[in-house]
Amino acid sequence: MxxxxxxxxxxxxxxxxxxxxxxxxxxxxxxxxxxxxxxxxxxxxxxxxxxxxxxxxxxxxxxxxxxxxxxxxxxxxxxxxxxxxxxxxxxxxxxxxxxxxxxxxxxxxxxxxxxxxxxxxxxxxxGRLPKPYEVDEMYLPLQRLTRYRFHLVGSLVREKSYFLTMLFMKFSNYGDVFSDIFGATSMSIITDFFGPEEIINTPLEDLVQLLVDKGNKQFSNPETLATELKRICRESYRMSPKLTDSVNLILETSMNNIRFFEQTIRKLDSVIARDMAKLSNPLMSIKGIGPVFSAGIISEIGDINKFEDQSQLAKFSGITWNSNQSGEFDGEDKPLNRAGNRYLRYYLIEAADSLRRHNDEYRAYYQKKFQESKKHAHKRAQVLTARKFVRPVFSLLSKNQLYRSDRG
CATH class of the missing domain: 3.30.420.40 (ATPase, nucleotide binding domain)
Structure with a gap:
């Protein structure tokens, strides 16, 4: 005993x-x-x-x-x-x-x-304890990289949010101009001009030429874009001259931070892809799943044999829902149980978002759940797609087999 x-x-x-x-x-x-x-x-x-x-x-x-x-x-x-x-x-x-x-x-x-x-x-x-901790030297180095990437992505999202807040101070209507505010042409407009008045006073032909040069001739109608840019600058609030230097410095510094985070993430992605090439990775056989997302999933799971079935894996990742039921009432809006591994949950959900864009089977499933949802349609459909994805993850890693679209 x-x-x-x-x-x-x-x-x-x-x-x-x-x-x-x-x-x-x-x-x-x-x-x-x-x-x-x-x-x-x-x-x-x-x-x-x-x-x-x-x-x-x-x-x-x-x-x-x-x-x-x-x-x-x-x-x-x-x-x-x-x-x-x-x-x-x-x-x-x-x-x-x-x-x-x-x-x-x-x-x-x-x-x-x-x-x-x-x-x-x-x-x-x-009792009622989680799986015991095990020393896993095979996946630990990869896990450090994918978790650091998770940290960097969060920092990038926060920095972009802060940048947009400060951008409102300088160009309050700027979001209506470019489809990608953080694109090279957009960033150049933000930093090259002191404020809305300078854009308004710039001759239209000069502004058109700037858009052509900075955009590498990708804009089909730069004259229309330049005219629209002048219009929204006339509609924008005017900032106090005493604030202008401070806000411009903040925007420039924040933009440098954004570029640093993006460059570092790209570097990490390259290293992760290189290290994943040394490991057996059946998840890559699923269209829409690349080395980075599969690395984040595999490194957090470790030995798949410690899970009895796919439901245990879903619980470990926190992609399960708390009940919202009392008597004959059964609420549709059930909160997600976030007590699991947040890194695994993040990479599963990100992988699901990639699947809905690149994989016909998962695109159809996402759209079905999106249409069924009455609240938080995108988030709910995205997480449900991730929950569906847990099944092939468990199956493929357990059997070390390639994916077939007819397998659930």
Whole structure:
């Protein structure tokens, strides 16, 4: 019979706190403070071994919240250290939201590290835990790249949003001119002209020539575009002269940030594609799925065999819906359960968006769900398409087979 020691760990950047507990809830050591360093990890392992010998434990279960990356080294150390191997250590990376909800069932005691470690130990012994953490050196380097790309894309979206806000200060009606505000010609207009008045006062033929030169002759009717540009400048609010220099500097700096993010993302995409070429990747057999999206999906899943079926994979990614039902009422507007892996969810949804644009089967499915939805039609159809996509992801990775369009 397995006798387990449960160790809840509250993670901090510099200090960690551990609580040691038996399966019956008996606390063996309420508070062990140790540094978040190799020497601190060694002290935790030594104390764990000491208590295991004293109380004849043959299995140790560690649990900690996923706290940025501060828990990363400790998780890996606990699994590979020789000192703990006789006790078959299992490590759980716990979702902060699940711990927060679990904590609500206990008397409120405020926020302190020792109590948080105790709550985590309690969660370990009560069960209903996620899949144990495993050291995965095959996909970990790729996962770092795809997660950094996720971070950069978020930064790019925020920077573009801020840019558009400041652009309204300079050209309040500018969004009506170019289909792509961030295109080369548009960016040139924004930075080359001091404000709306300068565009209004520029001779029409000079403005037309500028559009031809900057647009590499891609505009079919530059005269009409130049006339429209002058019109919207006349309709735009006039900014205070005292603000002009500041706003122009902000727009220029923000534009440089946008270019940096875009260039870095392209560089990352190239490296990801190169690394993916070394791995078996059946997801690439699906039209519309490229190396970047498949890398984000595969690196987050890791070993597909840890999932029993596609529904478990969907739950792991957080692409499931909370019920909205009471009595005979069953609401259509069911919130998405976001407790899963946000990186996997992001790449699945992005892949679904690519599929609806490049794959006839998924385009038809997206359109069907879009028409059925009464609220949030695009987002709902997009996520439902991602949920459909989970099925072939699980099937292809489990069997290492290429995709056929007649397979669900």
């Amino acid at each position: 397995t006798i387990s020691l449960h160790v809840g760990i509250d993670i901090g950047k510099n200090k960690n706190v551990a609580c040691f507990m038996k399966l019956d809830g008996t606390i063996l050591l309420k508070k062990l403070v140790f540094d978040n360093s190799i020497s601190g990890a060694e002290s935790l392992a030594s104390k764990t071994k000491e208590l295991s010998i004293k109380d004849s434990f043959d299995h140790v279960v560690f649990g900690m919240e996923a706290t940025s990356l501060y828990h990363f080294h400790l998780m890996n150390y606990l699994l590979i250290t020789e000192e703990l191997k006789p006790y078959r250590p299992t490590v759980y990376q716990l979702n902060a939201r699940s711990i927060k909800n679990f904590k609500k069932s206990y008397p409120p005691k405020g926020k302190n590290d020792a109590y948080d470690a105790y709550i985590i130990a309690e969660k370990l012994r009560h």
